[in-house]
Amino acid sequence: MSNLANQLVIAEREEVARAIRLLLATPLIGARTAPEAFDLVRRRREPVEKWFDYYCGWSLVVEPRLGYARLAKVRVADDPTRPARRHRTGRAPFDRRRYTLLCVVAAELLGVPVTTVGLLADRVVQASAVDPVLPPFDTSSRAERMAFVDALRLLESVGAVDVVDGATESFVDSADAKVLYRVDATLLMRLLVSPVGASQVAVPADEVPLRFTELLTRLSRERRYGDTDEPASEVQRNLWLRHSVFRKLVDDPVVHRDDLTPAELAYLSSPTGGQLLRRAADQAGLLVEERAEGVMLIDPDGVATDNRFPDDSGNAKIAALLLLDVITSAPGPVAVEQLRTEADALLGRFPKWAKGYRGEDGATRLVADAVDVLKAFGLVRLDSGVVRARPVATRYAVSRTSTDDVEDES
């Protein structure tokens, strides 16, 4: 009996840990697109809800009947390497046009429970026409239709609209395509997680570019931590410290100590902070790696991540690892020029690498892509043509002793 009970406890712990990491990877899990993940979150909803609420102050909404689970990840983003992506091969990031269209489409969809692609496009045309800031939407252009379809496909993928009949893709070929949608207005509204609505912090359009960072901060301001104008209470301050530290830890690949404010650093270094860090990681099935220069949470299963490094999925990643060796073994910062020479050598060494890197400036592109990979994992910084390794970079350095060689398992 006790053995069975133990088994159940272990199973529950593992499921909770997995559910937490699944939500970290996909903050909106639909029952139709990911039935198993959704079922797991639904079953382990309570402890998972508590975990997010306690450590990160993020709310989790599970809708068993409507079939989705939504984790409201509130934070001021500082990592531009996690964009919305097109649902096509290549998964290129959204551009300005697509982001703009996405928002206009979402606004227009809110008013109608059911619509067709044609009617929706008309509404977007009208909405864009009356707003002086928005560029006009021209359905006669194929590129525009493509962008429109990409925006719709994103809404489709999260379940905010449901294709009843037809296929959105057909709109790319013809503006007369017949596609019928049903709109889930509630879910549509839940797509926005910022605690303050954009319309509440509206500023004149010409000021937006200048005050952009400020706008992001204002979007994310949460009342419960106290207003910035008046001094927050001790309780609110502590809550904020915990949540802000953990939001970074669970979302970012590495948190260097100089990324934190002095107060956050003090919190993380305190016995309480350390204890919580270990407990949170343990519950989520993550490993803690704490060093003098920073902390990182590692997901050995690679569930809570959109990307993996080091990995062999793509030439840029392999190049990134090899260039990182060059960067970490150099005594100081490395110029991009220098990396380019290395990249040339790599292209010579791996003749099968993609054609994309074969042309005139192939090496330049390879270096750029590789550095992007390294930046995305917080391993290097790039300023004005010079790449600087961050402290964490040395954890991927070539093994210094021969005994560290990887043994072949099989």
Added chain:
Amino acid sequence: MEAMRVPPEMFRFTTGERAELYVAILHAFGEANERLETALGLDDVRGRLRSLGRLDPLDDKDLTAALGSLRDWRLLDITQNHAEDYRTADEYERRNLQYSLTKRGEAALAGVVHAMGVLASTGALQTAVLDAIADRLGELVAQLGDPGVPDRRIFSTLVELEGHLEALRGNTKQFNGELQRLLRAEGPDQETFREVKSATVAYLQEFTTNLEQRAHAIANRVGLVEDRGVVLLRHRALVGAELPPTSGGDPAVAWLELRRARWEGLRAWFLPVDGGTPRVQQLFVVARRAIIALLQVLDRITESRRRSTSAAADFRELARWFAVAPTEEDLHLLWSTAFGLGSARHAHLAHPDPELVVSSARWVDAPPVQVSALLRSAGRTERFTRTGRVRDVAAVKAARAESARAERAALKAAWDRLDTAGGTRLSRFGRLDHEVLERLLDLLGRALAATPDRHGVHRATTGDGRVEILLRPPGAQHEQAVLRTPRGVFTGPDYDIEIRTPGGRAARRPRGPAEGAATTG
């Protein structure tokens, strides 16, 4: 049920400007009837009206006219009372007329009372009613099985059962009506509606819990009663009912017909004759659907309260920001901040034992994680997953392989030792290792368990079929074989024995099996 035809003018008294008076008068008669006063004079009517709270003066002419109208609609009868003493002609005129309710009047009054009741009441789904039905059915089963139970008891139980069924029908009807109204209603006061709706959801959830078990129990008992005989039940109940005689024919026929109809109603609810869906099942479906619908409405109310119209405005504002954001990176930052749909990002390679490195060490001083050497040299990786958890199993594997090898070797040696390379006597084995004896005993056991063929030869093989043993009974000598092992002595009949192992080495002969009777297969 055939269409209901209400007699003309039956409910005329409920309309028009004097309706209130008519209703009050009928009500007065109803009250009187309850006290077994069947006929009322003019003054009695007035007195009763007053006691019912109608205090405004009413002259004789109006009252008489009202009573007259009621009589015209055949709700009242007028009879003359000659029994009293009248002192004056005036008095006689006033008092000799007596009014009493007709059957139609009673029905009309009952109709009004019922209508008011329906208007005032709220339907309720009560599990208690279901339990009561099940209980009464259980009682009927017991009572039918016992001839000693008086018929009156059966009658009263049946009436109770029908009463509960009626209550269930009525309640369900009303509750369903209310539920549909509740689902339609979008009250101006959303807070109240929210409360009512969420309370209703809780109520329904409570009700549907165990509904299926209850319905099942009832259906079971219906079946049990029918096994005992419904006709018998009705007959005994009829006797117990002690129906009063009436003028128009035998009341028993109509009574029995009604009971039959009610029983059918019961079956329709819980155990339809045609095997269709029981109505109680529909109740379940309705309740479940209502729960879902109500929850959705609640959700909508909550959402709309939170950010209804502003959401569209927020999206529009965001569209503007996206349109004018300074750089490409800012677009992605705005996307992440406003939508929070991005993934977390984490490393997956870790030290086998992260605790080994102190947290005050610098990264550069800590050992690096193991990155696949293949990745660096050949640009591909051998897919380590869960690197952090994998223990070094090489030593364990080696140890296991070694022990497996040793085991195999020992086994091989044992077989080699036992291989007789032709027939021999059991006693020839003489001295054996204990392990080898165990093998031998296993083989002997298998051989003796097998039925001997017609020459009396037992033949068996090991589980894997690789070793074969042939055993023929000892000759007439009845000699005993004695085998010694380091742990003891084995004695038994001295069988002729032949053991063949794979790749048996016929060349090498174990210690002196030479003159053993040469057996062939």
